[in-house]
Amino acid sequence: MSKPVIALVGRPNVGKSTLFNRLTRTRDAIVADYPGLTRDRQYGTGRVGKEPYIVVDTGGLSGETDGVDPLMAGQVRAALDEADAVLFLVDGRQGLIPGDEVIANYVRQFDKPVQLLVNKAEGYDHDIANSEFFRLGLGEPMAISSAHGDNVAAAIDKVLELMPDKSHIEEDFDLDDHPGVRVAVIGRPNVGKSTLINRMIGEERVVAFDMPGTTRDSIFVPFERNGKPYTLIDTAGVRRRKNIKEKVEKFSIVKAIEAMDDSHVVILVIDGSEGLTDQDLTLLGLAIESGRGLVLAVNKWDNLSTDQREWVKNELSFRLRFADYAKQHLISAxxxxxxxxxxxxxxxxxxxxxxxxxxxxxxxxxxxAVLDHQPPLIAGRRVKLRYAHLGGLNPPRVIVHGNQVDKLPDAYTKYLVNVFRKAFKWVGTPVTIEYKASENPFEGRKSKPNSRLSQKAEKSVMKAKLKKKRATTKKRRS
Structure with a gap:
């Protein structure tokens, strides 16, 4: 039912963020030759390997007790708590240092499958690079290069094999058992997700409590409205009220990702009284990446003054231009x-x-669209878009064939997306365009010389020779 979660841990600047970008095939994690850039957890969907999974990038553990390091350690602990397996990165160029041993002892406490990766091993003999890291006692190390991709796919396949078999869980769960439109309700803690679901179905089906972290697991709430079946997916677990006061549990983005994967449409709930936060934007980015239809619900609107409402509208208009296809609703759950x-x-x-x-x-x-706005010139040649066909649904995927299409700028792709969206009323859903470069049937063939040009060239050569001969003869006579 759910994807396995893999956490990346290690010292600062060992290449965790570079590996995260490699596994997710994105540039979401900031990468630079400077330790300590990553402080919060970064989530993404893994696309390298045989099976799908969720990968979590964490801040580097240095062992220091001052500054932001204790907060970063808390983020790492949270990632390890929710992970099914761990990729522990070390620097093959620096070799084994005491900080690696400290982290190894820390990771061992969580009793999770661990694969030790010796990063930055490009150009090195792998056996030599791995040899000194056997002392960590975490099994056989594996030399990789997160920057160049060497051995990365094999490392992922190996760590997935270390995980416990969950096939019996998948057999007991079938999305087909949840009919109709599946709607995932996601949002930060205490924005009113459970209250909204109860309002939508008209009864108290999930626990709603004015305390962040009441939610724990995704639950499915089937119901009918006007004879049409729906299934609401709340990133929440039904808990007894006496247990709510025991512990304030941290919000898990993993549950939101799983809920989006299981849904057809995503409702992102935003707290209007707090405005748009960085975590809202993180969830919004994950929702767009999932490819699901998107609806934005700005909650607690009735509590805002006129000035606050105007400020929130302006902020949403300015900061959500990249998701302008999603319709916004101003509500009070x-x-x-x-x-x-x-x-x-x-x-x-x-x-x-x-x-x-x-x-x-x-x-x-x-x-x-091409007649209205021609594609740009690339190296003096016009990009030609020949034909298109539908490649998939949810989200709609359009395959465009042509010449030099792989060189089209993003601005023209966005133009085509807007044209298709308007023409076919693809409202509220991402639209993706994939390009396929047509093969040149004349590629590799030797071009035949133009006979007319050849004749002109031959005449020019003959004239030059005759002129030279006459000049030589005239010189001799003189």
Whole structure:
């Protein structure tokens, strides 16, 4: 049912963020030759290896007790708590140092499968690079290069094999048992997710409590509205109220990622009284990356003054331009204001995400888009977009074939996305465009010389020879 979670740990500047970007095939983690850049946990979907998984980048553990290091250690502990396996990175160029032994002892306390990776091993003999790290007692080390990708896929496959078998859990769970439109409700702690779900279904099905961290696990809430089936996915576990006061549990982005993977449409709940936070933007980025339809619900709107409402609207308009396709709803989950309109948008987004369009219609729109705005010149040659077809749904994926399409700038791709979205009413859902470069049938063939040009060249040579001969003869006579 859920993807395994792999945590990356190690000293500062050993290449964790570089490996994170390699595994997720993104540039989400900031990379520089400077220790301590990563302080908070960074989450992403792994795309290297045989099976899907969630990878968590963590800050480096240096063992210092001053500054931000204790806070970073707390983030690492949280990552290790929710991880199913650990990739422990060490620096193969520096060799084994005491800090690595301290981290090894710390990681061993969590009793999780650990794969030791000797990073920055490009150009080194792997046996020699690994030899001194056997002393850590974490099994056989594996030499890799996160910067160049050497041995990374093999390392992921190996750590996935170390995890306990969860096939029996997957057999007991089937998404087909949850009919209708599956809607994931995600958001920061205490923004009103559970209150919103209770309002949407009209009964107290999940625990709503004015304390962050009440939620623990994703739950599925099936119900019907106007004869149409829905399943709401709350990143929450139903808990008895007496247990709520025992411990304030930290919000886990892993649960949000799993809920989005299981859903058709995502509702991101934002606390209007606090405005848009960095964690809201993190969740929004993950929702866009998941490819699911997206609806934004700004909650607690009834508690805001006129000036606050104007400020929040301006902030949303300015900071959410990259997700301008998602419709925004200003609601009050507690009083029900605007909640009914959410269903109309959810239905529209779901229909758009699964809407099929014919190849002829796609090509008609593509042809008109090219006529209205020509692709740019690349090295003096115009990019040619020949034809398009639908490559997938949820989200809609358009495959465009042509010449030099791999060199098209992002601005033109965004232009095409907006044209397709408007033409086919793909509202509230991401639209992806993939390019396929057409093969040149004349590539590799020797070009035949132009006979007319050859004749002109031959005449020019003959004239030059004759002129030279006449000049020589004239010189001799004189």
């Amino acid at each position: 507690l009083h029900g204001t605007g909640v009914g309109d959410l269903f109309k948008t959810v239905d529209a987004v779901h229909q758009a995400a699964f809407k099929r369009v014919s190849t002829s219609d796609l090509n008609r729109v593509l042809e008109q």
